[in-house]
Every structure is written in C-alpha cells, then in structure tokens.
Amino acid sequence: MFKRNISFTEAIREAVFQSIKKDKKLFLMGEGVDDPSSMWGTIKGVKKKFGKSKTIEMPVSENGMIGVAIGSAINGSKVLVNLQRVEFALYAFEQIINNAAKTSYISRGKHSVPIVIRMVIGRGWGQGPEHGQSLENIFSAIPGLKVVIPAFPEEAKSMLIASIFDPNPVIFLEHRWSHFTRGKVDKKFKIKKLKSFNKITSGSKLTLIANSVNVLECLRVSKLLKKYNIDIDLFNLCMPNPLDLTEIIRSVKKTKHVITIDLSHIRLGMGSEIISTILENRINLKSPPIRLGLPFHPVPSSRGLVKNFYPTGQDILYSIQKSLKIPKVKFSQILKEYNLKSEKLPIDVPDPYFKGPF
C-alpha cells in the first residue's frame, strides 16, 4: 500500500479521475463543471483529460437535471452530479425523493439509480442561513437514499469511489472546511464497502459519535484525554443512511456513557435516532446521554451571532466531564492544556488543526 500526504480536495479529484478510468459509463454533470473553479479544484481538468463526453454542463435547473441523471442512470449510466451548496438540492427534492429514492422500489429492482450527488456544506465567513445547512438528517429520513459524509482525505477518496460504484443513489456531503484537511491516502483504486461508522479512536470510558468537521474536533479532544487516562470510543458517523447501529450498541454496552454531536440541529437529528435505539436496547447507562449540535434556529451570518452556535472543543470537554464526573482538579488541568493548544482564532475561519495531517 502506497500512501501519500494529500489534501481532501486532491483525494476527491483522484477518486473521480480513477473512477472515470475504471468505468466508461461514468460521466459528470454540474453547474460550472469545467469552469475555472471546478468545484474548488475537486474536478479540475476532467474535461481536458477525458474529453467533453465526460462532463455535461448543467443549466441552472437542479430538479430537471437530477431527473436527467436518474433517467440516464436507469439505463446503466453512472452519473456524478456536482452541486456547489446543499441548498441547491432543495430545488431537486422532488426528483431526489420521488424518483431517485423510489425507482428501485417501484420497479421491484428492475431499475437502479447509480448516481452520486455531491453537495458542499458551507460554514464560516458569514455563509449565513442558506449557505450553511447540512440537512443530513433530512436526507437520512428517506428510505432508498444513501447518505455519505467523509471527514478525512482517506475517507473522501475511498467513500467517493464506493459511492460511485454503489448501485443506489448517494447523497455525498462534503464540508467546505474538510476540503482543507490533509492526510495519508492510498494511491491505489479500491472499491470498499460503505459502512455507517468508522472507528477513529478506541477506548472504554465513553462513546462519542460525530461526523464531518466535528469528528476533527473530537479527535483533538480524544487525543488530549488519552494523556489523562480517559480513553474514548470515537466513531465517525460517515453513512447516516442506511444506519447500522450494531457497532454503537456494542460500544455503549461497554462504556455505558454516550455523547452524540449533530452536524445539523439537535432537534430530530441523528443523535436523537441513535440515542433512542440505545435506550430501546435496554442498556443501563451510567449517566444521561448527551446530544450536542446546532440550536433550533437558522445559521446566522455575523461572527457575533455564531458565537454559541457551533459545538466547540470546550463544549465537548464539558459534556464529557458531566458524563464521567471527572474530578475538578484533573478537569481544570485538561481544560488548561486544551486552551493552550487551541489558538485564539476568529470564529469564522477553519482552525489550523483541521488541516491535519490526519
């Protein structure tokens, strides 16, 4: 296995290039599919390398074009649709929910819809109410869709390949801040099986579940706590739909403490679903489960207004303290070390820690 240190953006691009080489049936659609930005460089040069038949410029018509992608896909094409923000997919909810998600079901498996719809989640620099939603819980409420959210460059590559070669429609959510992360990525093309969770750190004291950029913060917290003999079972919820909680149930049976962090609003979020299932499994928790995530109001633009909006490393640490009842002296030491290491940065730009390498 040959691994190099590359960025999330490069990992996406490598997955796209290798997949096109592997499968002639694959093509890309997007608004600005070959423009100077090319989705922040993630699909740059596809047209030049593979010819214009591999890229179809989409008119700014999301519902129609996702219908077009579905109509091509039922015949055997593989289509990678590129949307600059999750919010544009709202125009196409009709096609995504009525047709992409239900075509296999209604046709009794005669038709499949091998499309991937990449969507970018915005955050920071004042993105505001309609450029900063993730909506993974909403997509995950629809049977027939797969929802994939990679956090690290390695996941970005392997999960995009897995999504492209999956016969089902996949909603592929990329956090804009994830694009900046770097990490070791296998150069080879491999189709791995998609699974709901990737285990990031192992531990026996507490089960911590997050996804996307929140996993990066959790990783920092988990590494710090390890030094204080508090080992965390940290999971990346990288495919919230379909949701297989077997691994989580096993972990919580062991740790008896659980914290979830939603990328979206806490209310009706993935954390609610996960904790409900844990409770249904009659696991005797030693502390009440804790749900972190976004409060129930839209994402405001001003950096003054997002002050208490996104869960921070401190929020995670305080929640862990609440669960595990870490002695005060020890906890203040932990907090001190955390504050020392995390620089005082503006709230609306990615933490340099998020760049990795991971």
Added chain:
Amino acid sequence: MNNNLIKLYKSLYLTRFVEETISKNYSKGQMRCPVHLSIGQEACATGLIENLKKTDKLFSNHRCHAHYLAKGGNLRKMLSEIYGKNNGCVGGVGGSMHLQDQSVGMVSSIPIVSSAMGMATGNALYQKRNNLNEITVIYCGDASLEEGIFFECANFASLHSLPIIFACENNLFSVYTNIKERQIDSNFKKYASAFKIPYKKIDGNRVDEVYKSTKKIINLVRKKRKPYFVQMDTYRYKEHCGPSDDDHLKYRNSNEVKFWQSKDPISYAKKLMKKNNINEKKIKKIEAKIEIFVNKQFKHAEIDKLPNYKEASKHIYV
C-alpha cells in the same frame, strides 16, 4: 389503410372497454387505489404510440392506462396491479398510477405532475450518447407545462438536441380548474418555440390525424435526433380521479361536455371504418373478441392473490 384502421380501432376499443369495466366494477371495492381514467382521451395515446417501435421508450403520468395499453403493456398485470395483487406489473407497490412494463418499453409512469419529464429527458440523453436508434416519448398534460421542470427539460433537450417527443394531452382541466384560469392561452406553441423546438397541434380525438401526423414527426425525431412538441387537444369524460361522472359539480359547461362527446374518438374511428367499407358486423366481431379477452383478464386479476407483506420492505436498496 384498412389494416391500420383496424389495428388502431382495436387499441382504442381495448382501452375504452378496459376503463369502462374499471368504472363499472370500481364500486365493488376490490380496486382499492385511485384511478385516473383516460375515457375520451384514447386517440392521443393510440394514434401516436401505434407508430412507435417496441424499443422506443415511453414515460407517462398519473393518467397512464391508455399509454400503457397502447404500448402493448400486459393487461393482466395492469389489472392485477390495480387490484393490489401479487401479479401486478410492479407487485402491488404502485397501484394504478405507477404502471410500467419493461418488456415493451413502457418505462415508467410517475403521478406527480411533470415529474417524469426529467427521467424521460435523461432517457433521451442516454439514447443520444449511445447512438441508439430509439426515441423517447413523454406523455404530459396541460398542467405539466406550468411546472418548472418542463422548462428545464425543454431547454436541455433542445440545447443537447435529444430525440424526445413532448406529447401533451390538453384536456383543458387540472382537476376542476380550467386552463383559462391557469395559463394565458391554450396555444402551447409559445412554450416550444421559446426553446426552438418544432411544434404541431393535432386534434387529439381523431385517431387517423394523430396517427398520420405523428408518423412523420416520429420519423423526423428518429432521423434528426431532435426534440418535438405535439399538442393534442382532447377531453376526459369522467371525474379527474375516480370511476364516476362529476358533471353535477358544474365546474364545466354542459354544452362543452356535449361538444366533446360529439367528437368521441371511438365513434369517430367507427365512422372512419365504415367509410372504408368495414361493415358493422366485422366491427362487432372485433369488439366481441376484445370484450371476451378483457373480461377474462379481470377474472384473473380478481382471483390473483394479495402479495405477502414481507415484499413491502424489499428493493428499497439494490
């Protein structure tokens, strides 16, 4: 011409008789799903689809019975589907609004207005990219031209020069609402020409005219690989959804109803046959044969079994 006429009449009469039988038996409570009957609109389906090849692909909407039958869809499977039985064309998960039969190119019927437009356009894109000698036909109604997705797809189909026919049946009503309250006029040429798509208006109740006009259009679309828009004005006799008449609700003018009934596509086709020396006796013989066949299929559907509930959670994912 006589052979063609007989073929067209058979298809028309089959559709009419099937739907009259649905209407007649619906109150028995065994067909437990919404039905949108095409009675009065049959010629729009028959006339055009008779010109298609089996390999040409068809997409339809909530009012899909006539399209399915004209394309050669299996009647027993259609009825079994409407009866919610296990032999249904999609095993009972779809009901009357989701008819499909892949063996004859009846790809999909999607009940949300204009929803099949994108898939049909995508199907045409696939045909074009793979140099197939097939074309795609999307049947839509007048209201579907009020949806954004129609404009999105018309633009795309024209821009990429796709082999697709937008076959629009204008029956003047969206449920109870007249087109006059929904669109500035009922000439759809404006929509087609906005995207430089050639357009033709045809009397949708005259099967010979639909047949002749669309024969040329289909040849053109097949040869030139370009979209075409066909407007067929027609009228539905029954209520928007359900087996009955709803003229007591007075949402449409009784003279208007009478006018369209005087243009009935079945009576018109019958007159045409008589003009071409096909006598009443021969027509009756054709009809009787169809009736026996259809009644038999209804019996089959009635005695087919209900599907096992375990099927309901299958095929969510491939």
